[in-house]
Amino acid sequence: MTAHAQPMHLADLLADPLAQFRAWFAAAGEGGVRTPEAMALATATPWGVPSARMVLLKGADERGFSFFSNHLSRKGGELDENPRAALLFHWDELGRQIRIEGSVARLPAGESDAYYRSRPPGSRIGAIASPQSRPVVSRDWLESRVAEVAAAVGEGEPERPEHWGGYVLRPAAYQFWQHRSDRLHDCFRYLAVDASGGWSIERLGP
Ligand SMILES: Cc1cc2nc3c(=O)[nH]c(=O)nc-3n(C[C@H](O)[C@H](O)[C@H](O)COP(=O)(O)O)c2cc1C
Numbered sequence: 001m002t003a004h005a006q007p008m009h010l011a012d013l014l015a016d017p018l019a020q021f022r023a024w025f026a027a028a029g030e031g032g033v034r035t036p037e038a039m040a041l042a043t044a045t046p047w048g049v050p051s052a053r054m055v056l057l058k059g060a061d062e063r064g065f066s067f068f069s070n071h072l073s074r075k076g077g078e079l080d081e082n083p084r085a086a087l088l089f090h091w092d093e094l095g096r097q098i099r100i101e102g103s104v105a106r107l108p109a110g111e112s113d114a115y116y117r118s119r120p121p122g123s124r125i126g127a128i129a130s131p132q133s134r135p136v137v138s139r140d141w142l143e144s145r146v147a148e149v150a151a152a153v154g155e156g157e158p159e160r161p162e163h164w165g166g167y168v169l170r171p172a173a174y175q176f177w178q179h180r181s182d183r184l185h186d187c188f189r190y191l192a193v194d195a196s197g198g199w200s201i202e203r204l205g206p
Pocket of ligand 1 (some may be wrong): 051053054055056057059067068069070073075076093132133156
């Protein structure tokens with residue numbers, strides 16, 4: 001029986017939404033989801049013009065949900081000017097969706113350095129070379145830019161460029177949604193109630 005065949009009740013939910021997220025994330029990995037860490041990240045301009053793209057979750061802890069990107073990208077610019085975002089996971093194999101909303105800050109430089117160093121050489125070079133989100137004249141230009149950076153790095157270790165690093169989204173709200181075959185899907189919302197780390201939980205109409 002697949003996980004989504006089990007009805008959900010408020011009493012089944014863990015009081016801490018991070019623990020609930022971890023339980024569902026682990027179930028997604030065990031349940032055959034190929035890339036459970038792939039998530040949609042929605043940002044917006046200060047005027048409320050939205051944009052969304054996929055990124056990879058690289059950490060989920062008491063501080064929040066972290067991911068890495070180019071600070072000069074479209075998302076990077078939007079987060080600089082409007083540091084609020086939403087994350088969305090959809091695990092079709094389990095009939096589950098998780099939505100997370102909150103404020104975003106950059107990770108400390110030391111953590112970005114550590115993650116950058118852990119990446120394969122090609123990814124490190126690419127992070128230096130690629131003007132993410134901006135027009136490039138051709139594929140050839142991009143490849144020669146990568147070759148230029150690789151030649152400059154030579155046998156040395158590429159250093160993390162200033163324009164690339166991590167972000168952490170500190171959740172203020174979560175939503176856990178689970179498919180039910182009668183279409184009356186289960187949906188629960190957690191809201192941060194105060195700075196002490198408490199959460200309210202309520203069922204929402206699907
Ligand atoms: C599954 C998947 C995972 C991705 N992970 C990342 C990521 O972790 N960081 C990133 O900067 N871009 C990632 N991308 C590329 C982004 O979706 C996007 O094309 C790029 O970051 C530029 O987005 P922007 O112009 O909105 O800033 C990923 C794409 C896919 C399809």
